[in-house]
Amino acid sequence: MREQLLKEIDADQASIVTFLQEFVRARSPNPPGDTRSAMAHVRSFLDKKGLGYRLHTRDETMPNLVASKLFGAGKKHLVLNGHIDVFPVNDASDWKVDPWSGAIVDGAIYGRGVADMKVGTTASILTYAYLSALPDLKGRLTLTVVSDEETFGPYGARHLFDVCPDEITGTACLNGEPSSFETVRFGEKGAFWLRFRVTAPGGHGAYTHVSPNAIELAYALIADLKALTKFEFIEPKEVAQALDQSKAQFDAAYGAGASAAARKVTFNVGTISGGPKVNMIASECQFEVDFRLPNGVDPERFMADVKALGQKHKFAMEILIENRPNWCEPNSELTRIVMRNAETLTGIKPVDVVSLGNTDARLWRYRNVPAVIYGPAPRGLGSKNENVPIADALNVIKCHVLTAYDYLS
Incomplete structure (x- = not known):
């Protein structure tokens, strides 16, 4: 059956490429986060396949979709997760093609969101479609297609966990966020935006x-906040071992220094404003910072150190985002299956890493559910000329289909 699934995907290549191009053309930048056009594209595909689903919406401009297939008796429940909102485009003139065109250039599909994460979400959708037709699987397969991921807002996956947690928690989660073929992500750093x-x-x-x-x-104050990057902590043993072994491929996939950044507190001042005019003493200054906390950092103890700076500096502080560090067993069953299939398809054996950024996969890990990420390389992610080679997109889809099949067989 595995070979038959691969043959079906190869036979459907033209329609898959068209689906991806049209997905990119369904603009869904966040902000503002309106994903109705992108969700209509997903719904149209599922409707044509005769696959039922339910919509869960807290904000009508940000719909979420859940579909579930119960197979034979079995305790495993694999959840497929992908988002349909994407980063905005700052200046379209910087791109070699229209960023919303889904144009094909030199064998790659170009467009905002194609890497983050419309290829990965397509992998989830097609995995659900291909496997729903099979009679011999065991357990349950659930598809979650969500909005409001790029801003970590309350209207996407967080809303699903509010209204239907039993339907979407599962025993494992597979996600197609951009990872590159060199890595499989089993955890991520925390993000505290202040x-x-x-x-x-x-x-x-x-x-x-x-x-x-x-x-x-x-x-x-900024200087003293930056000094908190020296915050002392102890990595969990399993995380430390995985990252010790993955350093070379980690840096090859994400750039020199990425593996080190994954294991230390980082600090970035993202915005700053103050003062009404040049010849006045500024009476107010406001700035926003982004702390990224590795696994092993106690967020409460870290934030206590931040607040303790109030003894030296006078300031008001607001917490904008509070995403805790998270990880699951690097050698989980789902991780091993993904790695095996990825190596078979690409010839590259991926290594375990943690993500520098945040994803919805964290919401499953917070509930002690293994959540594994494998997707395309982040070419042009959040920048110009975002693209995914068609061959890479097909390999991601194949890896997800085979992984889901193996997990539920």
Whole structure:
């Protein structure tokens, strides 16, 4: 049956490529996060296949879809997860093609969101479609197609866990976020986004003796926040062993230094604003920072250190995002199946890594469900000329189909 599934995918190549191109053309940038056009594309495909589904919506512009197939007796329940919102395009003139065209250039499909993650979501959709027709599987297969992932908002996968957690938790989760063929992701760093506001009396720029400058006060606070990248912690043994073994391929896939970044606290000032004009002492400065916390960091203890800076600096702080570090067993059954199939299809044996960024897979790991990510390389991710070679897209789809088949056989 495995060979038959691969033959079916090869026979359907033209229609799969067309599906992906039309998926890219269904614009779904977040913000604003309106995914109705992209979801209509997904629904049209499932309708033509005669596959039922349910929509769960908290915001009508951000629909979520759940479909489930019960096979023969079995305890395994594999959940396929993918999102349909994508990053916005800053300047289309920087691209070699229209970023919403789904154009094919040199054997690759170009367009915003094709790597993150419309190829991966297509893999989930097609896996569900191909396997739903098979009579000899055991357990349950569930498809979740969600919105509102790019901003980690409450209207996507988080909403599904609010309204139908028993339907979508499963015993394992397979996700097609961009990973590259060199890696399989079993965990990810935490993300804490914080907004700080610093104030001062202010005054005329020539009278610097009457008030401190809020911008300069913010600089001093930023320096002390950056010093928290030296925060001490102990990695879980299993995570440390996996990352020790994957360093070379990790860096090959994500760039030199990626493997080191995965294992330390990182800090980025993303936005800063303050002061009304050049000849006035700034009375206010606001900035936002992005801390990424490795597995092993205790978020409560880390945030206690952040708040303790209030003894030295006067500021107001708001937590914008609070995603905890997460990981599952690197050598889980699903991970082993993905690795075996990936190597067979590509000739590359992927290694276990943790993600530097966040994905919806974290929501399954928070519930102690193994969640494994395998997808295309992140070419142009969040930048210009995002693309996925057609051959790579087909290999991702094949790997997901075979993995789901093996897991439920």
